[in-house]
Amino acid sequence: MAALIPQIPRGVRFAEELRLLRADRGVSLKGLAEELGWDASNFGKMESGRTLGSPEVVEALDQFYGTPGLLLALWELAMADPSQFKERYRRYMMLEAEAASLWHYSVTMPPGLLQVPGYVREALVAGGLKGEELEQQVEARIGRQKMLEEEDAPPFRVILFEAVLHNSLCDPREWRTQLEYLVEASERPNITLHVLPFGSGLHGLENTSVMFLRLSDARTVAYAENDVWGELVEETSRVERLHRTFILRMLEEVPCEPST
Structure with a gap:
């Protein structure tokens, strides 16, 4: 042999x-x-x-x-290559820190930039993290949020599917803290938050959360992910298809009328 x-x-x-x-x-x-x-x-x-x-x-x-x-x-x-996931995500975080503006569509949970520590911790524990690595990841995710609190913070527009507001945490107090933080964040001048209600119909981002980053050189890149997969998308045609779907969801805020 x-x-x-x-x-x-x-x-x-x-x-x-x-x-x-x-x-x-x-x-x-x-x-x-x-x-x-x-x-x-x-x-x-x-x-x-x-x-x-x-x-x-x-x-x-x-x-x-x-x-x-x-x-x-x-x-x-x-x-x-699946082994390069951390490399792709590291590059995404570098681009996120340099972005001139951000747009996010979320299917099941608030975007990481708007999560409170209790939410971050429970989400990461559910993903299998523990010990020192868990603490490091919680600190890293919360640290990224500072970019939205600076004087020259970039505009951030978010669409949350209504399911996000129903996927509560195990700890009711932490869940209340998370919801209150979303309300507080939506009142900042650089953050716009929309909720896409149940019954709005099927669309191209039904099962995928996407973050769009508008860069200083006028390019737009995207990071798309679900429970088992994440990808940094830089190819112009693919980014445009995702972005077009995102914009259509912002325009189609009226739920579908039932057929008769």
Whole structure:
């Protein structure tokens, strides 16, 4: 029986290709940074597999090395690898912190940016976290909310499916605190909150929560997730389809009339 050949992880394959291309070109990390305008440490982290980088950097490398589309294809395969979930979410959080405005559609729970500590803790415990990791994640999620409390806080528009307001916590006091916080948050000048009532009809985001980030360079990216899956979406056509569905839900606030 032939021995099985271990499959090289996609991220490792991508990093290896970056190293080989730079070696063939005979350019240093510093020289690459001078040519393309990004920090040399960024390229070093990509070549060592510590980060996959952004599509903009990868496209620039494709052009520099004369490999049209090769590196971008390898990057997309690496990003699609389930083991890269934390990498994709780390990039999302970086983009979230830089966003000029945010829109969110939520199916079952308040967006993380509007959750109180008690809600965060119960949600993370339900997801299997405990001990030190649980405490770190609670602190990290609550810390992200500071961006909405600053003087130059970005506009944040939220659509909550009515189910969000009925999925209560085990602790009634914490649930009341969460509901009161949503009311308080909706009164801030930079936050707009809509509730999509039951009976509003089926639509393209029936089972998926989505956050849209409008970036300073006028691009929009999206992070879509459900109970078992999460994806950072940067491809323009896919983002536009999600965004169009989101806008339609904002316009269609009148429940469907029953057929006669």
